[in-house]
Amino acid sequence: MIFKDRLAQVAKMVEASFSEVFNEIMCQTPPRLLAAMQHSVFGAGKRFRPFLLMKSAEIFGSSSLMSLRVAVALECVHCYSLTHDDLPSMDNDVLRRGKPTVHIVFGEALAMMAGDSLLMLAFEILADERSHPDPAIRSRLILALARASGACSMTGGQALDIESLTDIPDEADIMRLQAMKTGALLRYAVIAGGIIGKADESALFLLGAYGDAVGMAFQIADDLLDANEQGIETGGSSNRDVLLKKVTLVQKLGVDEARHRLTFLVDEAIAHLADFGPEAEPLREAARFVITRET
Secondary structure, rough: OOHHHHHHHHHHHHHHHHHHHHHHHHHHHHHHHHHHHHHHOOOOOOOOHHHHHHHHHHOOOOHHHHHHHHHHHHHHHHHHHHHHHHOOOOOOOOOOOOOOOHHHHHHHHHHHHHHHHHHHHHHHHHHHOOOOOOOHHHHHHHHHHHHHHHHOHHHHHHHHHOOOOOOOOOOOHHHHHHHHHHHHHHHHHHHHHHHHHHOOHHHHHHHHHHHHHHHHHHHHHHHHHHHHHHHHOOOOOOHHHHHHOOHHHHHHOOOOHHHHHHHHHHHHHHOOOHHHHHHHHHHHHHHHHHHHOOO
């Protein structure tokens, strides 16, 4: 099975699990709020983060079914962040994954509430014993996701992103911003897989290093897409960061150097998996896939 087929298989599992989760909350959720949440979640997303999480868990003998609910919780946070990022007060984007953004369809207020609801749903899923029978594991997953989503990570990165419109960042600032805004959830994905599989601390360290490298590579690939005016591949409006005058590593380094950095990061990510053997091959494939996103 080629990588894109593996990715599509995971995406199908995640979509089905999302349907089950929404069916559980359907009776008590206002219909338009539920529809806005579903609009945020369902679509053409590749489910790359759930793939990393589920395949990381498999390295340590945990099945995809065991890690699926945790992957859905992670995707709830990811979709919440996109819904809020698209708002008029943020990037004011009108397209996401090839369709109108949530606030365009449902209005700004409901889009904010849909994002908030998805964030809370993520932790509700993780706290449920169906996500893992061991309460200590559930607690670690919750703590790690809270840290990856909060002011020191993803939302902090979003704040730095807004500030970058007025305060021109240098290369180190951009790398910090992107490690927080984009990299934190990608890092969580592989760390969470290790937590589910009860990996030891040395294994979690290597997974985290892999996640850091893949997260930075993922963002550079996105920026290269924007630089090439191929924003449709990222699922957003074409050349959005350029229109907003955001400074990226591609602008700082130039296209050729950015491509060189991307290749270096992917090689670095793969090197961090050397101790895991053939079981980690899906993660190696995932790292290589990041490069193909810019072609």
